[in-house]
Amino acid sequence: MTPFRDTYWNIPHWAEILLYVVQGLGVAILIGKLYLRTRLWLKGQGKLSFDQPGKRIGRVLRFAVAQVRIAREQYSGIMHLSVFFAFVMLFIGTALATVDYDIGVLLFDVKLLQGDFYLIYELVLDFFTVAGIVGLSLALLRRATFRPDRLTYSFGFAVMLWLLLIEVLSGLLLESFRLAALQPPWQTWSFAGYAVSRGLLALGIGPRSLETAHLATWIFHSSLTAFIYAVFLDLPLKHIIYSPLNIFFSSFREAGALAPLDLEDETIETFGVGQITDLTPLQLLNGDACTECGRCQAACPAYMAGTPLNPKQIILDIQTGLNRYTPQLRSGQVGDVPLTREIISPEALWACTTCQACVFECPVLIGHVDSIVDMRRYLVLMEGDVPELLATAMTQAERAGDPWGNPRGSRMDWAEGLNVPLMSEKKKADVLYWVGCAGAYDPESQKTARAMIKIFEAAGIDYAVLGDEERCNCEWARRAGNEYLYQEATHSNIAVFDRYEFKTIVTHCPHCFNTFKNEYPQFGSSYDVEHHSTYIARLLREGYLKPAKRLERAITFHDSCYLGRYNSLYDDPRGALKAIEGVRLIEMSRSRETGLCCGGGGAQVWFETHQEPPVNEIRLEEAMATGAGTVAAACPFCTIMLSSAAQSKGVTEEVAVRDIALIVAEALD
Ligand code: SF4
Ligand code: SF4
Missing domain, CATH: 1.20.950 (Fumarate Reductase Cytochrome B subunit)
Known part of the structure; x- marks a missing residue:
């Protein structure tokens, strides 16, 4: 049968x-x-x-x-x-x-x-x-x-x-x-x-x-x-x-590029997201698509640090807004559906480091950072509501060209005693070295900038810097919602770049690297940009740099979010360190794609949110758990945040925080 x-x-x-x-x-x-x-x-x-x-x-x-x-x-x-x-x-x-x-x-x-x-x-x-x-x-x-x-x-x-x-x-x-x-x-x-x-x-x-x-x-x-x-x-x-x-509908935009605001369009009445209807259809769909798996929450440094931010809740709050205002939305009363402040608190929004750990973890490709930045844009551009220290940094960046507010004429003080060529004199160079504000003014990052000069000289590179013509690119201000300041700085920097002839921009700051590489094309200017970790790794690989000194050192490398998750650069900084004889590289429990933020991104480095325990201390503990005596970083913000954690924990004798350029330069002696 x-x-x-x-x-x-x-x-x-x-x-x-x-x-x-x-x-x-x-x-x-x-x-x-x-x-x-x-x-x-x-x-x-x-x-x-x-x-x-x-x-x-x-x-x-x-x-x-x-x-x-x-x-x-x-x-x-x-x-x-x-x-x-x-x-x-x-x-x-x-x-x-x-x-x-x-x-x-x-x-x-x-x-x-x-x-x-x-x-x-x-x-x-x-x-x-x-x-x-x-x-x-x-x-x-x-x-x-x-x-x-x-x-x-x-x-x-x-x-x-x-x-x-x-x-x-x-x-x-x-x-x-x-x-x-x-x-x-x-x-x-x-x-x-x-x-x-x-x-x-x-x-x-x-x-x-x-x-x-x-x-x-x-x-x-x-x-x-x-x-x-x-x-x-x-x-x-x-x-x-x-x-x-x-x-299906999620964006193809580069992870490191925020959507620009059209500040020239005079018909636009609202910048950023204040009402639920200021969100895009995709952002509204995000709220419904969330599976509530909580992976974003578990990966979020701000949540770990006990701040009011929970990325899962931010997304679910969008769904709450849609549900709460369904009758108004159906009847067309779209002016009375507040989201920011009413449903999502500014304290939660200000706690985000824009590290993208949530975005990387989300199984359904929800873009938390885009929504958070859009709501910050509303607070800053429509309500003028900015945390006090951050507002000071913005004012100083606008007036003085750097967030610390140093006199413009002091931008080359870091290079005292070095014979660093200026673009204004050379007009043309293979490499335009972008020093950045931290490199120019932060004492620890100044050492990185000086190490970069040593590396350029040792490798015989034709390079120059912008000196006093350089001004902060304000990428942190963009992430804090101040698109006006960012776009103004962008146009100013592009005008300076256009004055000179160069093949590549090299910068030791992943934030500057990210904005030049992924965001400046939004304003019609594309450059060949390299982060110093990629550049140094190549110089070592191709034999332009020959480390003469053996460094007997156990080093753990901390991935910068803007280098790693934003730009998938994980191997180059490690490659540069491994090229030095004697260096033993030990990975932290969270590294590469799952690396934990230092707590400084998204403008956090310029103001304080209450954190218990602070993100930078959590990360330093993870680094110290490897037993390595040196924490290598490839970002001035990371260096600042981790050094400050070492100081507040009183462990500066046990652990040293160093940029990779400093370590490579030391091995050249
Ligand atoms: S970007 Fe980082 S800090 Fe911001 S919500 Fe996502 S995981 Fe948290
Ligand atoms: S990871 Fe994505 S799906 Fe999971 S809770 Fe967070 S937003 Fe929702």
Whole structure:
């Protein structure tokens, strides 16, 4: 006898019709709710992007289907992938059975689910049924018992997980009743249903009772499916639809480039995000797409430091705003839907270091930093609400050209005693060395700048600096929301660059590097820009630099966020250190992509948020845990923050914080 699927066995015709009516209703409710929600997202500024569809679909396959970011963690990876693929396969299996019967058999007299194909079909579906039960049990176990701080176990999550578990279990029971009643010769291929059916028979349940139980379970299972469709978007289940949409529409902009504001457009009344409708449709979708996995929260240095900032909450607050103001948004009262200050506190916004750890961790590609900076823009540009010390730094950068407010004529003091060539005299050089404000005025970073001169000289490089013509590029002010100051500094610096001829800009500051490389093209000026770690590593590799001295030193390297996560530069600074004989490089527990911020980015270096314990001290402890006596950095902000942590912890004797240029220059002696 050829094995076959006896679809709708024991199901009366009226029940079959009821199935279509009830499930059709469930799907109609789901589509209606999705339509209404989409209209809310579209109340935002601008449009959703559909460009490069192939690339967007590729990202959906990578992040939503293969779930590469979720799989980074073993437990949640196994759990989530099991549940995801179980439901995908069970959905396909059910759809196939329905199509096979209602279209194949009834309309064309062709049956697909028979023979060997049917046996494989049963085997695969039973495998995924078990996978679904295991995955959902793991999820419930973790949320309800050993839940990490980053996860919540809300009423919605509990309802979702139990509904799904009951759905899979009732499907299994349905199959088991059928197998117990019919006992077809091929029943062992449905191994899970077969095992349960043996148990039912062992209980002595008779054929009529099996049929009755089968019909009752079928009606329950079908109705539950319809109910799940109807409440799909009201439960965390919604991420199954919203997350792939978010991944599809997420931006292709470089990680290190903020979206510029059009300050020339006089029709724009609001800069930044104050009202919920000031967000873009994608930012509104972000709020709905969040899976509440809390990975961003666990990676956030500001959250670790006990500040009011929790990136997960920022994103969920967007969803709260959409829910709270749904009636106003639907009726067009879009001027009365405040988000910043009303729902999201300025204290939380000011605590962000823009380190992008949240963005890197988010499995559904949510862009927390863009939204945070947009809300800061509103506070700064529309309300003039800036933390006091930060406001001082901005005023000084505007007036004096550097955030410390030093006299312009003192910008070359760091080079006293060195014969550093100026662009204004040479007009032309292979390398324009951008010293930056820290290099010019911060005592520790001045040593880095002097070390760079030693390196240029040792390698015989044709270089020059801008001297007093250099002014702060104010990338920190941009991240703090002051786009006016940033754009003004940008136009001024581009005008200076345009005066001279050079091939490459080299800078030892990752923030300057990032803005020249990724943001200046927004203003029509592209340059060949290299961070000093890349430049030095190449000079060493190509033999222009030959370290003569062996340094017997254990060094741990701290990744700057603006070098690593922003620009994927991890190997060059390490390569430069490894080129020195005797250097032993030890990695910290969090390094490279998962490296912890020093706490200085996003303008944090210019003002104080209450932190307990401070981020820089957390990071220094991680560095000291390696046992290395030297912490190497490749960023003036990191050097400042980690040196200050060493001082406040009173460990300057035990650990030295040094820029990589200083270490390489020392080895040249
Ligand atoms: S960018 Fe860094 S500090 Fe800001 S929210 Fe994300 S993880 Fe936290
Ligand atoms: S924003 Fe992303 S990482 Fe954070 S909780 Fe939501 S889905 Fe998870």
